[in-house]
Amino acid sequence: MTEPTGGSDIENPAMNSFGIHTLARPRDDGFVINGVKRFPSNAGIASLYTVIATVDRSLGDGGSCILLVPAGTLGLSFGKPEDKMGMRADRNCDVIFDNVWVPNDHLLGKIGDGARLLRLTLAFNRPGAGSIAVGMARGAFEIALEYSRTRIQGGMPLFRQPQIAAKLADAATSLEAARLLCWRAAWHNATHRPPSIRHASMAKVFASDMAMQVISDCIQVMGSYGYMKEYRVEKYLRDAKIVQIYLGANEICRLDIGDSL
Numbered sequence: 001m002t003e004p005t006g007g008s009d010i011e012n013p014a015m016n017s018f019g020i021h022t023l024a025r026p027r028d029d030g031f032v033i034n035g036v037k038r039f040p041s042n043a044g045i046a047s048l049y050t051v052i053a054t055v056d057r058s059l060g061d062g063g064s065c066i067l068l069v070p071a072g073t074l075g076l077s078f079g080k081p082e083d084k085m086g087m088r089a090d091r092n093c094d095v096i097f098d099n100v101w102v103p104n105d106h107l108l109g110k111i112g113d114g115a116r117l118l119r120l121t122l123a124f125n126r127p128g129a130g131s132i133a134v135g136m137a138r139g140a141f142e143i144a145l146e147y148s149r150t151r152i153q154g155g156m157p158l159f160r161q162p163q164i165a166a167k168l169a170d171a172a173t174s175l176e177a178a179r180l181l182c183w184r185a186a187w188h189n190a191t192h193r194p195p196s197i198r199h200a201s202m203a204k205v206f207a208s209d210m211a212m213q214v215i216s217d218c219i220q221v222m223g224s225y226g227y228m229k230e231y232r233v234e235k236y237l238r239d240a241k242i243v244q245i246y247l248g249a250n251e252i253c254r255l256d257i258g259d260s261l
């Protein structure tokens with residue numbers, strides 16, 4: 001989805017797909033794709049690429065389409081792997097389409113369905129992203145909680161110090177609230193059609209903002225030990241940041257929530 005000219009302009013429904021620059025030129029026997037996708041996860045590893053493109057930029061949503069491109073297709077190549085702050089097990093690099101031909105049956109739905117299918121995908125994916133954030137925050141919380149029980153300061157375990165206890169209580173409460181929002185969105189998507197972009201976006205925004213706050217607080221509880229790589233809490237902080245950014249940055253998710261009110 002994301003392109004060098006921006007991810008948000010493709011995910012923001014108010015842009016009506018005018019942010020898509022990757023061109024899929026229709027021919028009798030299929031489509032010829034030209035363009036660059038930036039930062040996709042598993043780029044260069046995946047066996048199949050799902051690409052949002054446009055048959056004609058002037059058509060907006062009406063020109064949007066999603067095409068399947070198998071790895072190894074002539075004209076498909078990859079840039080150098082990105083060196084990232086976190087999520088370092090995920091491989092991200094440019095996916096370059098240079099006159100890539102795919103047959104007609106590699107089109108999902110029909111021309112003009114791209115924007116709608118993208119929004120369905122985001123509605124299904126955002127609760128998953130929120131759940132990733134909940135998992136990271138939970139991991140950090142469990143480490144900090146255990147640490148606070150054994151670290152003695154002021155003659156008692158940190159856990160008994162009122163300011164530390166309050167931080168941990170707030171963290172536990174925020175975690176529970178985020179988990180329930182993610183479950184709520186996942187339940188909705190499993191039991192209703194269409195899936196809810198509103199609940200999905202609420203879950204992703206709340207859980208990712210919660211994770212950044214909770215993980216930072218966990219480091220604070222542990223002092224400099226939390227800052228050290230040995231305890232893994234700093235890794236959770238680096239990894240969690242992307243959940244505020246990808247699958248529609250939280251600013252774009254908030255636009256979706258606002259539109260649904």
Ligand SMILES: Cc1cc2nc3c(=O)[nH]c(=O)nc-3n(C[C@H](O)[C@H](O)[C@H](O)COP(=O)(O)OP(=O)(O)OC[C@H]3O[C@@H](n4cnc5c(N)ncnc54)[C@H](O)[C@@H]3O)c2cc1C
Binds near residue numbers: 003
């Ligand atoms: C580890 C990782 C994995 C990724 N995986 C994928 C993937 O699998 N597929 C994929 O397509 N992309 C992927 N991305 C890219 C990611 O989805 C995009 O970076 C993201 O959508 C934001 O796009 P951008 O970086 O171009 O920022 P921009 O779109 O340039 O936005 C920059 C900032 O401006 C804000 N902003 C933009 N427009 C508005 C507006 N109208 N109102 C208010 N604020 C606005 C944004 O919220 C953001 O904070 C991945 C990135 C990383 C780091």
